[in-house]
Amino acid sequence: MLPATVCGLFVHPAEVAGGALAWTAGLTMLPQVAPRQLALFGSLSLLGALGMVLGAARGARPDWQMVLTANQMLITLLVAVSFLRLVAGPQSARERRKTGNGERHRRRAPWQNPRGRRAVWQSMLGVHLLGAVINISVVDIVGERLLAEDKNRRGPLLLLSRAYSSGAFWSPFWGAAAAVFTYAPSARLAVLIAVGGLAAVIGLTVSAFTVTGALGDVRNFRGFPLSVEFLVVPLTLVVAVLTAHALLPTLPVSGVITVCSLCLTLIALSPRGVRTMRQELSRHAVTHLPLMRQELTLFLAAGAMAAGLSELTESFGRRLPIDHFGAVQAYLLLLVMVSVSMIGIHPVISIAVSAGLLQSAHPDPTLFAMTGLLAWGIQAAGGPLSGLNVVMHGRFGIDSFTLARWNAKYVVGCLAMAAGLLPLCNLLSSSVWP
Numbered sequence: 001m002l003p004a005t006v007c008g009l010f011v012h013p014a015e016v017a018g019g020a021l022a023w024t025a026g027l028t029m030l031p032q033v034a035p036r037q038l039a040l041f042g043s044l045s046l047l048g049a050l051g052m053v054l055g056a057a058r059g060a061r062p063d064w065q066m067v068l069t070a071n072q073m074l075i076t077l078l079v080a081v082s083f084l085r086l087v088a089g090p091q092s093a094r095e096r097r098k099t100g101n102g103e104r105h106r107r108r109a110p111w112q113n114p115r116g117r118r119a120v121w122q123s124m125l126g127v128h129l130l131g132a133v134i135n136i137s138v139v140d141i142v143g144e145r146l147l148a149e150d151k152n153r154r155g156p157l158l159l160l161s162r163a164y165s166s167g168a169f170w171s172p173f174w175g176a177a178a179a180v181f182t183y184a185p186s187a188r189l190a191v192l193i194a195v196g197g198l199a200a201v202i203g204l205t206v207s208a209f210t211v212t213g214a215l216g217d218v219r220n221f222r223g224f225p226l227s228v229e230f231l232v233v234p235l236t237l238v239v240a241v242l243t244a245h246a247l248l249p250t251l252p253v254s255g256v257i258t259v260c261s262l263c264l265t266l267i268a269l270s271p272r273g274v275r276t277m278r279q280e281l282s283r284h285a286v287t288h289l290p291l292m293r294q295e296l297t298l299f300l301a302a303g304a305m306a307a308g309l310s311e312l313t314e315s316f317g318r319r320l321p322i323d324h325f326g327a328v329q330a331y332l333l334l335l336v337m338v339s340v341s342m343i344g345i346h347p348v349i350s351i352a353v354s355a356g357l358l359q360s361a362h363p364d365p366t367l368f369a370m371t372g373l374l375a376w377g378i379q380a381a382g383g384p385l386s387g388l389n390v391v392m393h394g395r396f397g398i399d400s401f402t403l404a405r406w407n408a409k410y411v412v413g414c415l416a417m418a419a420g421l422l423p424l425c426n427l428l429s430s431s432v433w434p
Contacts, residue, residue, distance in 0.1 A: 019068030022075055026300045029293040037294050044301035044349070051308025060311045070303030071348070073254040074178035075296060080258040081173045082288060084133055086280055087233060087268035119223025120159065120212050124204055126224045127163035132171035133234045136388065139164055140395055142224045147396060154406065155215035157398055161381050162207040162410060165388055168377035169203070170196030172241055172257050175295065176376035179348045181254045183306075183355035184365035184372075188429060189245050189253050191366050193238070195425045196373055202417055203377075207410065237264060294387075299348060306352035325363035327423040330371045334418055337371070338411070341379035341386065342404075347372065366429035367422065374418050382411035 007014035030038060052062050123146065130138040139160050146156040168176040170193050181187060215221050240260045245253060269277040337350040351372045358368070380388045382404055389400035 015069055015072060016065055018076065019065075019072045022072060022296070023068060023300060026293070026296050029290065030297065032290075033293055033297055037297060041297045041301045044298075044305040048301070048304035048306070048308035051305070051310075051312040055308070055311030058312075062311060063307060066307040066310065067304050070306050070352075071179075071182055071299040072303075073252065073258070074175065074182050074348070075299050077173075077178040077254050077258050077261075078175050078292065078295060079289065080261040081133070081135065082292065083265045083281070083284060084173075084233065084237075084261055085137055085288070086284060087265055115222050116219050117212060119221050120215070120218065121208050123223035124159055124163040124208055124211070127160060128167055128200065128204060129231060129234045131164040132167040133173050133237060135174065136164075136391055139388070139391065143392070143396060145224060153396075153398065155211055155221070157392065157396065157403060158207070158214055158406060159211045161388065161392065161403060161407060162211070163204060165377050165380035166200040166203040166207075168380055169199040169373055172253065173237065173261065174376070175299075176347070176373050177257070178254050179351050179376070180369035180372040181252065183351055184363075184369045185252050185254075187253070187365040187369035190242065191425060191428045192369055192373065193242075195370055195421055195428065198424075199374065199377075199414075199417060199421055203410075203414060206413060210410070233264070233268070237261065240264065298346060302346070302348050302352050305349070306356060309353060309356045323361055325358060325361040325368070327367070327426045329361070330363075330367050330422045330426070331419055334371050334375050334422070335415070337375035338378050338382070338415065341375070341383040344383075344385040346387075347376040347379055350375065364426065364429050367426050370422065370425040374414070374421070378411055378414045378418075381407045381414075 003018075007018075030041070033041065048067070052067075056062050123142070127138055127142050130142075143156070143160050146159065147153060168174050171177060172189065172193070177192075180192075212218050237260060240263075241253075241257055244256045244260055245251075248256065266277070269280060272280075333354060337347060337354070340350060341347060355368070380386050383389065384401040384404040386400075386404075389403050392398055392403060393400040
């Protein structure tokens with residue numbers, strides 16, 4: 001699937017073949033999917049099929065290729081980014097320290113074994129930056145250490161939840177970015193990173209004070225030992241993606257991120273030798289990629305539903321009765337997206353549906369994408385059924401509804417922040433910057 005979709009960036013039939021392979025993999029994994037996820041897959045697929053049938057009955061021509069490729073780049077990006085776990089984060093750092101060079105660097109690093117307030121800020125930064133690249137695995141890696149050091153579970157859990165979820169605001173390596181670029185491919189990446197990065201800075205700063213208060217005696221808090229070596233991969237990737245996007249502006253952003261992620265992984269693994277590199281890549285493909293079946297089936301079904309909805313609405317020749325999509329409309333859409341996420345509607349579904357319904361308003365793609373990124377990040381922390389909260393429930397035994405309730409004020413604060421950031425995004429997107 002992955003090679004076919006990468007080739008599809010230049011040859012369209014290869015993208016269709018990649019989509020067919022993704023559906024084959026998804027259908028093969030259905031028996032291993034949780035019952036709730038299986039019901040969601042069936043419901044979304046059925047809605048998509050119903051939309052295609054009704055659209056065809058009204059004279060629309062079914063676009064079967066769209067069913068195969070609607071979320072293909074989103075899935076491919078997530079698969080490509082997952083390989084970064086081999087070269088980023090604490091586990092890979094431990095492997096590098098076996099040579100001795102990493103150990104000397106670890107002793108020299110100024111941020112080791114932090115305690116107190118400094119530990120809170122450092123840990124939030126570490127979780128945020130690592131989570132922006134290696135995604136949900138950082139919650140497991142760092143969470144195990146923080147909870148082992150601190151008996152007060154609320155503080156560390158809030159730190160993990162907010163530091164990780166705010167990565168969706170700006171990181172091009174999250175599924176959030178892949179989703180918005182799927183439905184708004186011409187969105188301006190630099191604007192999204194700038195505005196989303198500002199949102200992350202505000203959210204992390206406010207959260208650091210909140211987490212400090214929730215820890216009680218913060219002087220005894222021992223944080224995550226972040227060192228400069230952990231930041232190399234995240235910073236290198238961001239620079240590489242921005243550079244490649246500037247040099248190849250016609251290439252889809254999702255494609256740029258996919259290629260950069262794969263290339264950096266191969267470059268970082270190459271010093272270990274061809275045999276070791278092949279073994280690690282194969283082990284990851286066999287052991288880790290099948291664990292992504294929940295995301296795979298969800299995104300496949302959401303793509304099918306989006307295709308059906310597009311055909312149905314096209315047959316009626318209209319969308320929502322609005323002819324303008326500005327900052328006010330974007331904020332109202334954000335409120336709707338966050339609200340429906342509280343009852344379990346995944347943001348990828350909201351993004352797909354709203355993209356189809358808003359076509360007549362010709363929304364600015366960057367503003368629409370920023371709305372989707374904010375909605376994704378907010379619901380990740382505040383949605384009781386969000387993927388993050390469900391994972392934390394399974395891993396650390398915290399009730400997902402309890403964690404969502406703890407983050408209620410954070411959600412309100414993020415929505416207030418968005419009221420100022422969406423007009424800023426609209427302004428930057430309509431200007432010549434950058």
